[in-house]
Amino acid sequence: MARQRQRATDPVMAIGQGFTLAAVILCLAPMPLLIVVATTANWPLGFWAGGITINWLREGWETVRPYAFFSVRLACIVLVIDLAVGLPAAWLIARHNFIGRQALVALINLPLAIPGIAIALALILAYPLARASGLLLLLGQVIYTLPFLVATLAPALAQPALVEREAVARTLGASAVQRLWHVTLPSIRSALLAALILVFTLSMGEFNVSFFLFTPLNKTLPIELYSAYITNRVEVAASITLIFLLFVVPAAVAIERLGGSKIGQA
């Protein structure tokens, strides 16, 4: 018997597919362009005009290297502080219901509602002397990234299945520390990893707060990126951007894979 393959395309999905392809093209198109510009000897004259070169990349790397490493160091410190402060808070929110819980959640989410520049300005006015040391930069980034960490960890800690497992472990004789180490942390492993990568990425890419709080000795990669956009040749700017993306995009892909992705910064 003749088998004709009559595949009915769902037109509702087809519309969605069309829009999705358009959106993806919009999101991805700059990437290859970035590579082209960064490797073109003389971009204003055209695509790869003057030849393909890696000189711009070399120059770009030389320019940003100290700032890239500074950003990485800063991100790591932010990560540690966030974890130390945010994990207990996430636990509290996830496991306990108490008067003021709503207020605590609102407090932790407050930085999301307030524009970064306002936070930065407030810090400068409150602690003008601390600005030079870079402490304000650190504080600003911690405040800004903490809500994301808590928002990623709290749901994972609140899972009824996990709570049940801890209860079973308790009946089997495990102490609080043992439960934490052997049951809780392994269970939230992927959420924990996602949260850490998220904080790292947000810190590496943070601009709005850093713009007012940086000092010549404490300059982050995005700040240097911005000055390249304003002052430098477009090929160098593209190279530095490419380097920046290398720090940030793989982590973003990892976050999506781990299933926890939150709102970044404008």
Added chain:
Amino acid sequence: MLRASLAAPVVVLFALALIMPLAVLLRQSLVEEGSSRFTLANYAAVVTSLAYRRALLNSILIAFASTALALALCLPVAVYIERSNSRYRNALAVALTIPLSLPGIVIGFFVILLFGLTGAIPQLSLLLTGERRFNFAYSFGGMLLGYLYFQIPRVVLMLRGAVSALSQDVIDVSRTLGAAPWRVYLDVLLPALFPALISAASVSLATAFGAFGTAATLSRGFRVLPLEIASSFTESFQVERAASLSIALAVLTTAILLGLGRVAERAQQPRRENDTPLGS
């Protein structure tokens, strides 16, 4: 007590690094320049100054325009990403979230690369037509594109959750009742996703109002509020003016988030207790 010690670090940190500074910011916005006498002059200037009023209008314009475009664009995208069985679905989903990790300045730079004076599109049009066209990176259009660029991944993410809760049966039934595909979007998907759309709109608007990096990179005359705050602080060092603008902006974004968030909650249909929750 356990609870207190768990909460203490975060409360202390926020009190010192956020609440107190905001209070200082508020106080600074209420004093006269150079002295410490109480005044509302700074806020009066916000309202009366032509430049600030224009900045506010511009902010409103670009925030609402980019949010509306993003919502219209991303609704079908979220529906497709969440419900499609295609092999490429995951890759597409990942591709759409990459811009989330990019700061506004990088997005602004992308717009410059594409549509700036030496941008790829103008260069292509020069080659093809002899005229340098689509050179709009530094205009309102360019900024709008930039804002749209960073809205898309956020909105898609926020809508995906709501889409996954939607029943395929409802979509199928509407088709058997005669709904053409575009009517399915208009009459079934849109109303069903309305609370999620409001929620996404609130976050989008708040983010757009507070966006600084993109504006800093692309603006050439289209002033928005964050730029005014920046310039009044770093250029003219009118701290009190900057403070009042900041407070005003912060109040605006918080009000949007809370207000629309409340609307979204109310728009959520109340469910009966023993509802028959059969999905397909």
Added chain:
Amino acid sequence: MTVAASVVFDHIFYAYAPGRPVVEDVCFEVQPGEIVVLVGPSGCGKSTLLRLVAGLLIPTAGRLLMDGNDTGALPPDRRLVGWVPQSYALFEHLNVRDNVAFGLRMHRAPRQEIARRVNEMLDLCRITELADRPVTQLSGGQRQRVAIARALAVSPRVLLLDEPLAALDPQLRAAIRADLQALLRASGVTTLFVTHDQVEALAIADHVAVLRAGRVEQFGTPQTLWQSPANPFVAEFFGGATVLPAQRVGPNRVRLAPGVEACTSLDDHATALHVAVRAGDLEIVPDGESAAHAGRLVPTASEFTGDGFKVTGELIGAGTVTLLHDRPVVLGHTYPVRVRPGRTICVVGQNQR
């Protein structure tokens, strides 16, 4: 209402992917205005058949005819079928009236026509007093009626009901089933009704299709399927019977077990047969009657049904059977058992050993 359509399944195949068939070689006809029930265990493809008629799926091979016309790849919004999925899929953002009116709006009927038709449907389904209520406040039975009213409002050629009673409380099911049947008869629409409950199928259907693993095992009237099941599966699934091996001991006569002989409806000349034995076919020999040549039953379980007892036990020499008795039995005790006088056992196939 509208002219009810006939539906013909002409060698319908459907597979999600090559090598994963869901529906294979389905052939049967549905006459205009009749109720055909598709019954079978979970995963047998009955819901898929409904979706094929609705146009939500396209057959991989074969033709689906409505009123003699091949539906081909006609999209659902142009087929004029009413589809009621198991979840009812009401539009939560609309009230009852707007739900029922939805299809008419999509077909761009004039406003007055919509109002008139909606009221007609609300009356037919007896939900007029619920008209302005949001659907989120309705009970299961009410939702079902709204879903059906919505489907009927557009005067569909065929009505497709996917397990409409499964979501309801068991106590209400029988009453609602009677209501539903009356409603379907009154509207006169051709109906395809899917269920896994054979009691429903027996009660409602003009014709029944028993499905298993994507194939139609038998198609016929409920009486035919009950009295002459085509194979052991139909006898067991649809008739609730136990299939036992039996020996032919004469024309129209078989022996199930030592002492248990019966007349059969069909005379199959093979000696080793399968027969379908129902609960009402056997009985414990009443006190006072001769039990000398009877079979032996050892009960292993007994359920009180209200009207009597359903006894499950081992029929020595045959296997596990179920029968009805008016008094309690002692488990493990041996009882004399015979075929009820006047009952005929159906033969369902040969025993190929």
